[in-house]
Amino acid sequence: DAGITQSPRHKVTETGTPVTLRCHQTENHRYMYWYRQDPGHGLRLIHYSYGVKDTDKGEVSDGYSVSRSKTEDFLLTLESATSSQTSVYFCAISEFTGELFFGEGSRLTVL
Amino acid sequence: EDKVVQSPLSLVVHEGDTVTLNCSYEVTNFRSLLWYKQEKKAPTFLFMLTSSGIEKKSGRLSSILDKKELFSILNITATQTGDSAVYLCAVLYGGSQGNLIFGKGTKLSVKP
Numbered sequence: 001d002a003g004i005t006q007s008p009r010h011k012v013t014e015t016g017t018p019v020t021l022r023c024h025q026t027e028n029h030r031y032m033y034w035y036r037q038d039p040g041h042g043l044r045l046i047h048y049s050y051g052v053k054d055t056d057k058g059e060v061s062d063g064y065s066v067s068r069s070k071t072e073d074f075l076l077t078l079e080s081a082t083s084s085q086t087s088v089y090f091c092a093i094s095e096f097t098g099e100l101f102f103g104e105g106s107r108l109t110v111l
Numbered sequence: 112e113d114k115v116v117q118s119p120l121s122l123v124v125h126e127g128d129t130v131t132l133n134c135s136y137e138v139t140n141f142r143s144l145l146w147y148k149q150e151k152k153a154p155t156f157l158f159m160l161t162s163s164g165i166e167k168k169s170g171r172l173s174s175i176l177d178k179k180e181l182f183s184i185l186n187i188t189a190t191q192t193g194d195s196a197v198y199l200c201a202v203l204y205g206g207s208q209g210n211l212i213f214g215k216g217t218k219l220s221v222k223p
Contacts, residue, residue, distance in 0.1 A: 033211075040215065041215065042199070042213045042214060042215040042216055043154070043199065043201075043213040044213070045210075045211065045212075058210075059212075090153060090154075099145065099156055099159055100145075100147075100154075100156065100211070101156065102153035102154050102155070103153060104152050104153050105152055105153060
């Protein structure tokens with residue numbers, strides 16, 4: 001299995017609070033991604049990174065920011081969480097675009 | 112609008128049956144199509160298809176791509192209860208590092 005660790009795996013927070021999810025890889029893969037998965041919507045790309053300090057927006061980036069200061073770490077931040085951001089968040093990595101390896105997911109509940 | 116559509120959305124079969132899952136797409140500058148299997152947790156990679164008409168096979172699973180008609184099928188023969196999962200289709204398209212768009216998935220339930 002690809003070495004991807006997401007933390008925290010579960011989090012419950014209140015509307016308006018900041019939240020940061022962390023993705024850590026030990027594979028030295030170039031590309032890192034954050035997806036959210038919701039019933040009826042499938043997996044949707046939030047942000048991705050193609051190198052240290054190189055990031056770009058995905059399909060559903062509003063309300064989220066990311067940072068990648070090291071190859072191995074990709075952080076997803078919700079500056080002010082809303083109930084619509086309740087979801088399961090998956091980090092993924094790849095060396096060649098397309099063939100993604102996913103982390104175990106982080107379940108976020110915003111009350 | 113770029114999109115990937117999977118059908119059926121859900122399917123219930125009995126062990127030993129053969130199933131066919133469908134994925135159609137409309138994207139600009141298609142590059143490849145991928146299939147993933149998702150059980151309780153993270154999706155796991157099954158196949159990547161780039162060329163039309165060339166079947167990819169892994170055990171009881173196989174997949175083929177038709178770039179003219181813009182679809183792919185995933186076949187599972189002699190299904191087992193362990194095949195129960197959501198099967199995701201994704202399409203890589205666009206330039207540079209590309210964009211990956213997922214379908215909503217097909218939920219397969221295999222009954223003993």
